[in-house]
Amino acid sequence: MTGMELSHPRVNLIPRAELERRRSRRAARAWLVALIIAALLAIGMVGGAWAAKELAGRKLAQEQQRTGALAEQLEGYRDVSGALRAQESLTRMRATAMGADLSWTALIDSIRRQLPDGVTLGWYTIASGPAVGDEAETAGPSGTITVMTQNLALLTTAAEAIRDGDAVSMIALQHTEATEGVVVATFEIAFTSVVNSGAYAREATE
Numbered sequence: 579m580t581g582m583e584l585s586h587p588r589v590n591l592i593p594r595a596e597l598e599r600r601r602s603r604r605a606a607r608a609w610l611v612a613l614i615i616a617a618l619l620a621i622g623m624v625g626g627a628w629a630a631k632e633l634a635g636r637k638l639a640q641e642q643q644r645t646g647a648l649a650e651q652l653e654g655y656r657d658v659s660g661a662l663r664a665q666e667s668l669t670r671m672r673a674t675a676m677g678a679d680l681s682w683t684a685l686i687d688s689i690r691r692q693l694p695d696g697v698t699l700g701w702y703t704i705a706s707g708p709a710v711g712d713e714a715e716t717a718g719p720s721g722t723i724t725v726m727t728q729n730l731a732l733l734t735t736a737a738e739a740i741r742d743g744d745a746v747s748m749i750a751l752q753h754t755e756a757t758e759g760v761v762v763a764t765f766e767i768a769f770t771s772v773v774n775s776g777a778y779a780r781e782a783t784e
Contacts, residue, residue, distance in 0.1 A: 685773055689723060692739045697732050700724040700762065718745075718769035722752065726762050730754075733763050740765075745773050 682704075690699050704721035725736055733751065741749050748768040755762050 685719070685769070688745065689740060692736075692742070693725065694732055694735045694739060696729055697725050697727040697736045700726050704767075718747075718771045718773045720768040721766075722764055723767055724762060724764045726760055728760055730761050733761070737765065740767070745769055 685704070686699070686702065689702075693699060700723075702721065702723040704719050704723070706719050725733070727733065727736070733754070737749050737751065740746055746767060747770045748766070750766045752764045752766050754764075
């Protein structure tokens with residue numbers, strides 16, 4: 579037939595068994611690739627989890643080390659704080675016990691300076707005043723002093739001279755006796771708290 583082309587039918591000559599085998603191989607390769615990818619993902623996840631665990635462990639160890647160092651520092655501060663509290667307590671105790679501290683030399687010298695000519699200070703027995711309590715704010719040391727003179731009239735002048743000022747709150751004649759023309763007189767005397775130095779009390783408040 580002129581002007582006409584004949585089409586030949588295509589026939590797959592590959593056996594069906596071969597086709598099935600090829601499909602099975604492709605499927606096996608696909609499954610193998612999928613398994614490899616899944617294994618790689620699993621390994622990556624396990625590795626990531628292990629790395630995160632190691633990092634967290636290192637951070638935890640660093641924080642524990644830092645906490646230990648801080649605890650040691652706090653323990654050192656606690657020792658210092660305890661020592662400071664003990665020092666403050668001892669200072670307060672000393673201030674309480676020595677609240678009536680005074681300069682004995684200055685006190686006796688002041689009595690000698692107040693005596694008139696012709697009267698000398700012999701001996702004395704004076705005790706510190708109260709260190710604590712309401713009386714500690716006003717009361718000072720007290721006791722007795724003994725003076726000697728050849729002029730009995732000077733005893734009144736001596737008592738008035740000693741009483742003059744704010745350091746002595748009371749002076750009273752206890753007794754007198756004469757020995758070989760010398761009059762020995764014993765006075766009871768009490769001082770005010772102004773004679774106390776207050777050094778320990780000031781130290782406690784500084």
